[in-house]
Each structure stands twice: as C-alpha cells, then as structure tokens.
Amino acid sequence: MSEALTARAPAPSELFLRFTQVALSGFGGVMPFARRMLVEERRWLSAEEFTDALSLCQVLPGPNIVNLAVCVGARYHGVRGALAAFAGLMTAPFFIVLTLGALYTQYGHLPAVSALFRGVSAAAAGLIVAMGLKMAASRRLRSAMALFAVVTFFGIALMRLPLVVLLFAVAPLSVAAAFWRAK
C-alpha cells in the first residue's frame, strides 16, 4: 500500500456509512452506485483499480458487491475495515427487507396484494433473464465458449443437476478452453 493511499485512508466508521449509502441507493443492483462512490466521489480507488478489484470479485464465489466491500475495507483496515464495509452494506437493507417480508406475511393473503405480486414476480423473473442475455452480449459470447453456457443452462434448468456437480464438470473445461484460446 502506498503512502498516498494510507494518508487518505477512510476510518472504519466512514467505510460503514458510505457503504450504507451505496446499499440504500441501489434497487435491483448496487454495483453502479458502488463504482460512483468509490471512483468518482470518494476516489478511494482509481478506475483501473476498481476494474481490477471487480474482476476479482466476479471470479470468486459469493455476491460480487459483498466481495467488493470486503476488498475495499480490507485494503484500508484489514479485518476491521472489511467488517465495517460489509456491515454497512448489509445492515440497513437487511432490516428493510425483513420489514417488507413481515408486511407481506401480514397482508399477502389479501387478494389485491397477491394480485399485485403476481405482476411484480413476473417482472422480477424477466430482470434475471435480461441479466443473463446482457452478460452474453457484452462479453461477446460466441462459438465454442457459448457452448459452455448452453451446457450449463441445459444441465441446471432442464436436467436439474446439482450445481456442484455441474461446476466441477463444466468450469474447468471452460477455463481450459479460455486459456487455450488466449495463447
């Protein structure tokens, strides 16, 4: 870690607050807000460092945004920083979503509410389909590599294979193919 970075290292309490802010401004996806806060507003990371950290968080298992908070927090204050950033990201949304859940249990049986939710659930499903297609388009998924996406879809959606089984079978082949193509 360079001197310049240490000099403007945010305190754990600031990490907590900023990540709370990020979490609360994001509906259906927090990452763009995290980027704006980290790169443009606070300048805790350069654009390049952000891309680098994001690539790590996408490779590792687990929610990308949670991983990113851990990365950024750890960079400044080790375990303490990681915990502060993580807690900031999760605490407020956790209680909000549980409140919504409680309200839904209370009123979900009302015909109007369940009718409303049939509509919202259908839209939420469409959002995921779009996420998959968007990623396929933006990373120019073609040819042999697209085959791995098809096999994954077939195995999980239609054959209902356990994810562990499929990951062990497909991911190494896919990574090997990417390695071979890059050479």
Next chain:
Amino acid sequence: MNEETLAQLALDFSVLSLIAVGGAVTVLPEMHRSVVEVHGWMSGAQFAELFALAQAAPGPNILVVSLVGWKVAGLSGAVVATAAMCGPSCVLTFAVSRIWLRFRGALWRSAVQDGLVPVTVGLLLAGGYLITLSADKSIVAFAITAATAAIVLTTRIHPLWLFAIAGLIGLAGWV
C-alpha cells in the same frame, strides 16, 4: 426441530456461498432446489414471491437469502442464512484480495475470468427460466416477463418502474 432447521440452513447456504460463481443470482436454481424441492420449506410460487420482494427492496440482491431464512425460521433463520451465505465467500475474498493484484496481466488470470463468463451466463439464464416457471401462471404473466427482459435489454429505464407497471397490471386482475 428449530435448531435442526437452523443447522440445515447454515450448512446449505455456506455451500451455496462457495459455489456462487458470478454472484448471488447464479445460485437461485440451486437455492430453489434445496428450499423447495429437497426440504419442502415453501412452494415454488412463494420462493418466486420472496425473490420479487428482495428485488423490490434497496440493497444487494443477496438479501433474498435473508428472506428465505426468515420464512423458514424467523429472525434467527434470517441471520443464520445471511451469515452462512456471506461468511465463507467473504473470508475467501479477504484472503485472495491480497495476492490478486500481483497477477495482473497473467494469462491464467484472464483465462479464469473469461472461462467463468459462459458458466455465469448459463446459470443466470437457468435461474431466469426456473423463476419464470415458478412465478408465471398465466399468459399475461409470461408476457410481462418477456416484455421486462426486452425493455431492460434495449432501454435504460430503471427496473423499479417496470415493477410498478407490472404491479398495476396485476392489481387490475389481469395476471
């Protein structure tokens, strides 16, 4: 029964945490399998509703896990499921973040990144497919799903607006 359930939640979600390649949404099919098919904790429609609820709330997508835990075993269930889903992957991230920067530009690093993309795409589409089947019980519902996907792909309209419109269509009694 409750402690057993909590232990089961902790176990299932820590495993999910470590295989959630590409983020929380990619393990939806597996979560669905465990919660609906293996343990029978809720119906597919209830699972789809919890997912919609989490999407309509601010914060990370992963909060669907908190709701699932809460539905299964109340507040302690929510805490256990969330901690189990985040804990293992956070520890791993913490450990690896220290060495990742050193391998910038390494061939294996970009191969791992590129190789996981098709798997993530396949998992997202499988999740979308399964959630659609769980959520949609009418032609209109399928039309809403398709229209939402198309609009999100082609415009920059905030998804929350689409949720609101879809909710109104539901309220009108057409779904």
